[in-house]
Amino acid sequence: MTISIKLARTVKDLLMMAQTEYFDSGHRTCQGCESAMVLRWVAKAAGPNTIVIGATGCMYVANTTYYTTAWALPWIHTQLSGTGSAVVGTAAALKALMEKGKLPNEKINVIGICGDLGCADAGLSEVSNAMTHTKYNFLILMYDNESSANTDIQETTMTPFGALTTFSPSGKQVRIMKYRWKKNMAAMMAVGHPEVRYVATAIASDPIDLYNKVKKALEIGGPTFIHTLDPCPKGWGYDPKYSHEIGKLAVETGIWPLFEIEDGKFRLTSTSARIASGEIKRKPVKEYIRRQSRFKHLTDGDIEYIQRKVDEMWEKWLIPGLIPLTKELPYPEVTKASTK
Amino acid sequence: MSVSALETKRLEAVLKGDEEVEVVGTGTDAVAYALMLADVDVTSAYPIRPYGGVMQTVARLIADGYMKAEYIVAAHEHDQFEIVKHASAVGARTFVGSSGVGWLLAIEAIVAISTDRYPVVALIGNRALDDPGAYGVEHNDALMVRDVGWLLVWVDTAQEALDTTLIAYRVAEDPRVMLPVGISMDGAFLTHSEHVFKIPPKKKVQQFLPPYDLGNRKLHPSNVISVAPQVNEDWVTEIRKQMDEAMKNARKVIEEAYRDFAKIFGRDYGNPFVEPYMVEDADVVMVGMGTVSKPIKEAVRRLRAKGERVGFLRIRWFRPFPTEDIIRYLSGVKVVAVVDRDYSFGSPFDGGAVFTEIRSALYETDHRPLMMNFIGGLGGREITYNDAINMFNMALEAARKSKVEQRVIWYGVRE
Numbered sequence: 001m002t003i004s005i006k007l008a009r010t011v012k013d014l015l016m017m018a019q020t021e022y023f024d025s026g027h028r029t030c031q032g033c034e035s036a037m038v039l040r041w042v043a044k045a046a047g048p049n050t051i052v053i054g055a056t057g058c059m060y061v062a063n064t065t066y067y068t069t070a071w072a073l074p075w076i077h078t079q080l081s082g083t084g085s086a087v088v089g090t091a092a093a094l095k096a097l098m099e100k101g102k103l104p105n106e107k108i109n110v111i112g113i114c115g116d117l118g119c120a121d122a123g124l125s126e127v128s129n130a131m132t133h134t135k136y137n138f139l140i141l142m143y144d145n146e147s148s149a150n151t152d153i154q155e156t157t158m159t160p161f162g163a164l165t166t167f168s169p170s171g172k173q174v175r176i177m178k179y180r181w182k183k184n185m186a187a188m189m190a191v192g193h194p195e196v197r198y199v200a201t202a203i204a205s206d207p208i209d210l211y212n213k214v215k216k217a218l219e220i221g222g223p224t225f226i227h228t229l230d231p232c233p234k235g236w237g238y239d240p241k242y243s244h245e246i247g248k249l250a251v252e253t254g255i256w257p258l259f260e261i262e263d264g265k266f267r268l269t270s271t272s273a274r275i276a277s278g279e280i281k282r283k284p285v286k287e288y289i290r291r292q293s294r295f296k297h298l299t300d301g302d303i304e305y306i307q308r309k310v311d312e313m314w315e316k317w318l319i320p321g322l323i324p325l326t327k328e329l330p331y332p333e334v335t336k337a338s339t340k
Numbered sequence: 341m342s343v344s345a346l347e348t349k350r351l352e353a354v355l356k357g358d359e360e361v362e363v364v365g366t367g368t369d370a371v372a373y374a375l376m377l378a379d380v381d382v383t384s385a386y387p388i389r390p391y392g393g394v395m396q397t398v399a400r401l402i403a404d405g406y407m408k409a410e411y412i413v414a415a416h417e418h419d420q421f422e423i424v425k426h427a428s429a430v431g432a433r434t435f436v437g438s439s440g441v442g443w444l445l446a447i448e449a450i451v452a453i454s455t456d457r458y459p460v461v462a463l464i465g466n467r468a469l470d471d472p473g474a475y476g477v478e479h480n481d482a483l484m485v486r487d488v489g490w491l492l493v494w495v496d497t498a499q500e501a502l503d504t505t506l507i508a509y510r511v512a513e514d515p516r517v518m519l520p521v522g523i524s525m526d527g528a529f530l531t532h533s534e535h536v537f538k539i540p541p542k543k544k545v546q547q548f549l550p551p552y553d554l555g556n557r558k559l560h561p562s563n564v565i566s567v568a569p570q571v572n573e574d575w576v577t578e579i580r581k582q583m584d585e586a587m588k589n590a591r592k593v594i595e596e597a598y599r600d601f602a603k604i605f606g607r608d609y610g611n612p613f614v615e616p617y618m619v620e621d622a623d624v625v626m627v628g629m630g631t632v633s634k635p636i637k638e639a640v641r642r643l644r645a646k647g648e649r650v651g652f653l654r655i656r657w658f659r660p661f662p663t664e665d666i667i668r669y670l671s672g673v674k675v676v677a678v679v680d681r682d683y684s685f686g687s688p689f690d691g692g693a694v695f696t697e698i699r700s701a702l703y704e705t706d707h708r709p710l711m712m713n714f715i716g717g718l719g720g721r722e723i724t725y726n727d728a729i730n731m732f733n734m735a736l737e738a739a740r741k742s743k744v745e746q747r748v749i750w751y752g753v754r755e
């Protein structure tokens with residue numbers, strides 16, 4: 001491993017290592033908002049020498065109401081699609097000012113936070129451009145509640161197949177309006193930007209895994225990316241007390257594989273690694289889907305389709321979770337005769 | 341590409357010596373040299389004509405070691421402007437620019453720069469908006485932001501471009517202002533034409549331009565603040581009012597800056613806001629912005645030689661608008677003829693933006709002139725001195741009759 005930092009192994013470790021809150025009371029997110037939990041762990045892992053940039057979305061509007069901000073770190077708003085630009089601008093300025101002696105030389109974490117619409121849709125070209133700026137150090141965290149939540153739960157490209165949103169209702173003529181499959185964002189970042197040294201997926205219901213991944217991303221340097229899947233009681237339709245349970249089910253059913261790519265090396269982590277090794281068996285996706293009212297109109301046939309897609313990912317993909325290609329084996333033989 | 345031996349000698353002279361150095365270059369080159377002298381920390385680039393030349397020259401200055409700045413090639417103009425906004429927030433002096441549709445693509449970030457009160461300086465190489473495609477100058481790109489807290493200035497020569505860039509940083513970064521400045525430069529006529537101009541020595545620039553200091557608004561772990569939180573109706577009115585105060589303060593700060601500029605560099609622009617040309621006893625005064633001054637001044641000289649009492653007023657600063665100077669120079673004149681290299685469809689008199697603003701400013705005077713508007717030179721079409729003479733003749737005719745037959749004339753339009 002290229003990174004030598006202290007990581008948490010147990011819940012006790014985590015509690016000992018991360019005692020100070022930098023994302024504190026004052027926010028106005030819904031009860032059970034897992035995106036807010038993600039931010040809490042990110043802030044803890046990053047510590048005080050950090051600048052946070054937040055794109056428009058729930059985590060802006062609900063977190064930073066003037067006079068009641070939850071952030072105990074320097075924080076600034078960026079436009080919906082601006083996260084990639086903002087982290088580059090901030091990191092570049094710190095570099096220039098430190099090199100010219102206009103700021104004391106020290107390590108300052110730069111973290112850009114954007115939702116799925118702001119990051120994977122509106123701001124994709126900015127984020128992609130940012131991922132190529134290897135001389136700057138920053139982390140982009142995409143918190144994925146699978147909708148444009150702040151504007152009343154609308155469909156984004158990251159909304160899962162079949163889910164109800166206010167832009168994708170189910171009606172008499174069109175039963176499933178969100179027919180598009182979710183984008184593979186972390187994979188896109190890793191595979192499409194080969195010089196990026198750290199990319200990971202995570203989830204708030206596995207805080208040890210999340211905390212360690214943030215630590216690594218900030219330590220390794222250059223542009224880094226973490227994609228979290230965040231159960232959202234308002235958008236997904238379940239009692240807020242089940243947020244963690246839903247999050248765990250997303251991983252246990254294999255819908256949300258936890259992985260990291262460090263210096264080009266891919267590894268499944270935590271529960272997902274145990275699934276891959278056969279230590280635990282994937283639960284049926286139905287257990288996850290039937291818990292959320294956004295899927296209430298789906299038929300058993302629809303769920304079978306989703307199960308097939310998830311099975312395919314685990315069993316047929318070149319790398320499960322990462323590369324949705326299947327190797328055609330054996331490769332067509334290239335005979336000496338044909339190359340003449 | 342690299343800096344020539346001759347240029348090397350000259351650049352070293354201004355960076356190390358006490359004397360200014362004369363060079364030949366384009367309007368965008370002149371801005372690039374000003375950025376070198378102002379020690380800009382972060383800049384972001386995106387290709388579009390005609391502004392793009394400045395970033396080519398900046399790139400060359402960085403590559404050859406004359407300038408030290410983070411040079412970021414952006415994904416598009418929104419990216420480009422958002423990058424400098426955030427660089428400015430942590431205390432970096434920044435430069436950015438665009439033209440036409442590029443400037444418009446960035447508009448969301450452009451507005452956030454002014455509403456967040458970051459003193460970014462931008463070059464707008466004025467260009468017609470799409471569609472249809474046209475490289476040439478029109479002022480509508482820059483004018484799109486006339487209401488949202490950007491200071492806007494139009495320059496006329498490469499020397500003025502260089503000097504105004506230095507002045508722009510000084511004004512923008514003044515704690516009484518803290519607003520961005522857009523420097524407009526007519527596409528092709530100034531961005532791409534060669535001029536002789538003087539590069540002042542860096543020592544004098546340092547005397548003129550203090551370091552950028554955001555004070556307690558600097559985003560840094562040692563200063564835990566929240567910038568641009570969600571405020572809603574509770575505070576937006578107060579925040580807009582602060583911008584209003586800053587924009588009003590800018591008039592005084594601009595005056596001070598030009599005064600100091602004259603003292604330190606020995607180049608005196610007289611009135612900072614407008615350039616009056618033979619207006620003292622004029623019956624007809626033409627008004628315009630940017631390089632249209634050249635043919636109009638020539639027309640003034642030729643008509644004066646024939647005994648016609650005509651003059652010209654070039655508007656430099658469009659925001660803040662020079663209301664007092666407009667009144668001073670135009671009140672009591674028989675006919676004011678405004679040349680707009682822009683349009684404002686459906687505006688109160690279906691004229692151009694400059695015409696409409698001047699008309700509004702003159703409402704306050706007791707001696708209101710008759711007013712005419714020429715919409716011309718769109719998409720980069722040339723306005724020659726003969727065109728200017730034609731326009732003057734129409735205005736002189738109106739002056740003689742004390743009556744304007746046609747208020748807005750699309751000059752030279754093929755019908």
Ligand SMILES: Cc1ncc(C[n+]2csc(CCOP(=O)(O)OP(=O)(O)O)c2C)c(N)n1
Nearest residue numbers: 056057058080115116117118147148149150
């Ligand atoms: C340019 C622009 N378009 C639209 C909006 C309206 N808007 C505000 S928040 C938001 C939702 C963002 O969704 P996402 O990034 O997924 O974050 P979430 O709200 O789900 O946390 C939208 C569309 C905006 N602020 N700016």
Ligand code: SF4
Nearest residue numbers: 029030033058232234
């Ligand atoms: S709508 Fe969802 S993401 Fe937004 S605050 Fe509520 S739970 Fe969190």
